Amino acid sequence: MPPILEVAGLRAGYGPIDALHDVSLTVDEGEIVTMIGANGAGKTTTLMSVSGVVRPRAGRVTFGGNDLRTFPAHEIVKLGLAQSPEGRKIFPRLTVLENLQMGAFTRKDPPGIAADIEKMFGMFPILNERKGQAGGLLSGGQQQMLAIARALMARPKLLLLDEPSLGLAPQIVTQIFGVIRDLNQNQGMSVLLVEQNARMALKVAHRGYVLETGRVTFSDKADVVLNDPRIRAAYLGE
Amino acid sequence: MIFAADSAFWQAFTQQTIDGLAFGALIALVALGYTMVYGIVELINFAHGDLFMLGCFLSLTILAAFGLGGLGFDATVKDPSPVYVAVILLTCLLVAMPFCGALNFAVDWVVYKPLRTAPKLAPLVSAIGVSFIFMNVGLFWGGAQDVNFPNLIPDTNLMSEGSGIRFTYKDAMVFGVTVPLMIGLTLFVQYSRLGKAMRATAQNPTAAKLMGIDTNKVIGLTFAIGGALAGAGAVVYALKVNTISYTMGFQNGLYAFTAAVLGGIGRIPGAVLGGLIIGLVRYYGSAYVGETWAGALIFGILILILVFRPTGLLGSTTREKV
Ligand SMILES: Nc1ncnc2c1ncn2[C@@H]1O[C@H](COP(=O)(O)OP(=O)(O)O)[C@@H](O)[C@H]1O
Numbered sequence A: 001m002p003p004i005l006e007v008a009g010l011r012a013g014y015g016p017i018d019a020l021h022d023v024s025l026t027v028d029e030g031e032i033v034t035m036i037g038a039n040g041a042g043k044t045t046t047l048m049s050v051s052g053v054v055r056p057r058a059g060r061v062t063f064g065g066n067d068l069r070t071f072p073a074h075e076i077v078k079l080g081l082a083q084s085p086e087g088r089k090i091f092p093r094l095t096v097l098e099n100l101q102m103g104a105f106t107r108k109d110p111p112g113i114a115a116d117i118e119k120m121f122g123m124f125p126i127l128n129e130r131k132g133q134a135g136g137l138l139s140g141g142q143q144q145m146l147a148i149a150r151a152l153m154a155r156p157k158l159l160l161l162d163e164p165s166l167g168l169a170p171q172i173v174t175q176i177f178g179v180i181r182d183l184n185q186n187q188g189m190s191v192l193l194v195e196q197n198a199r200m201a202l203k204v205a206h207r208g209y210v211l212e213t214g215r216v217t218f219s220d221k222a223d224v225v226l227n228d229p230r231i232r233a234a235y236l237g238e
Numbered sequence B: 001m002i003f004a005a006d007s008a009f010w011q012a013f014t015q016q017t018i019d020g021l022a023f024g025a026l027i028a029l030v031a032l033g034y035t036m037v038y039g040i041v042e043l044i045n046f047a048h049g050d051l052f053m054l055g056c057f058l059s060l061t062i063l064a065a066f067g068l069g070g071l072g073f074d075a076t077v078k079d080p081s082p083v084y085v086a087v088i089l090l091t092c093l094l095v096a097m098p099f100c101g102a103l104n105f106a107v108d109w110v111v112y113k114p115l116r117t118a119p120k121l122a123p124l125v126s127a128i129g130v131s132f133i134f135m136n137v138g139l140f141w142g143g144a145q146d147v148n149f150p151n152l153i154p155d156t157n158l159m160s161e162g163s164g165i166r167f168t169y170k171d172a173m174v175f176g177v178t179v180p181l182m183i184g185l186t187l188f189v190q191y192s193r194l195g196k197a198m199r200a201t202a203q204n205p206t207a208a209k210l211m212g213i214d215t216n217k218v219i220g221l222t223f224a225i226g227g228a229l230a231g232a233g234a235v236v237y238a239l240k241v242n243t244i245s246y247t248m249g250f251q252n253g254l255y256a257f258t259a260a261v262l263g264g265i266g267r268i269p270g271a272v273l274g275g276l277i278i279g280l281v282r283y284y285g286s287a288y289v290g291e292t293w294a295g296a297l298i299f300g301i302l303i304l305i306l307v308f309r310p311t312g313l314l315g316s317t318t319r320e321k322v
């Protein structure tokens, strides 16, 4: 089976500067793939290029057989690709419920949307308790849950997650990673996970990529990456 | 009566309140266009007041098409039938609102959209340019002098003789048009799918794109709605004040912009609140401080409020995390 996402020779950047020089990676259906790398390596730029917010300058991005470079950002969601972005990017003056509704913006099935909102409330009960509150009033951890739930409301086949554990208390990180694993195992959702917390990410992922200043420098099965001495030294603080 | 001694005072005060609220509601309608556009693209649309002015000249042209206006026309229409007035008012609204909405939309598409990622100064300067272009169109359309606008709606008082208060057909028209539009806008922005998309885009355009929202379309829609409200304001203004000129966009635009800032720019209820406050201050100021001081008073209050609440009355006081 062809991979659900294929990025090949991707070059992208901002203004005169290229942040990505040559990024290639694949995500197979039902797979969790993680991308690790230092601050500024280009992880966020990669995800934003896949989502169409940053326009690729060269290379290919193929999702489910579609050449994503021919789609504007707002149409990519409809193909089944959603992102929970770095820094959460919650709509601060929309309520929790409205934030979730925005996640389903491209969908036209009100009963299905209502059912999925209930599902999100089941997954993250705190969001139910706070559904009438403005998103900006939630704590960091709650906002992260909302960002993930909002992305899931699009019913994506592939979920992009950018640093979901950043700045969160350990038990909340555990909860969030539990949800990711559960979505993958029970619903077959593919996940491309970008993480600072490399150890945690490599434990939950099937495969891993290492990104250094806009280039993929290493990739393998997650346990191989996790046990590579150079990776341990550079990214796992050993 | 216990308050007999004060009754003259209260009569005058009530009168200033009515007049102030009527003027304020009009300013609010124009202020909404400033605040919605600022809210979504952080652009102070300097051309908005001039768009309002063009709406007034368009209304004049529509009235001329009805045989009202033109050379030698007696500016006061004698005893028009209510149906006739209603037809003309509705025609003006149904033409001026789409016209101003479409014009604002087109300007966004042609001028501001290509500058979306440029430094904020670029669209700002372009807006000033558009303002001058609109003014020149107005000059060409209506000439350099003040133009009399046909006095179609009677100034007949609707209150009883003894009340000592004037609430005229014109006032009824002002509230009859502005209040439903403001309520309609609020409901649309609060509850409709596109209204929510509009708020989402204003609050975080990148996240809005990630939700599958076509942000350029939503921004265009915002310009169109803001423009349509200015068009409605123009019709109401022309029919109430009966004098228009190609420079009117500047002063009224400034009032409206001030209203938007006063209420908290980017906040829809803020524009309404700001407009009403400015209307009241203008009329109370004229009555109790002096006609010539009304302008100074308005801007004095603006400065005072901004010193203590830099984000405006309804703006958020805490910075939101990006
Ligand atoms: N909006 C932007 N404008 C200009 N440069 C940017 C922008 N976002 C990121 N960059 C630059 O692109 C490079 C990659 O950044 P990013 O993709 O955010 O890395 P990471 O997510 O791995 O930390 C960095 O050098 C960063 O400074």
Ligand SMILES: [Mg+2]
Pocket: A043, A044, A045, A086
């Ligand atoms: Mg990043």
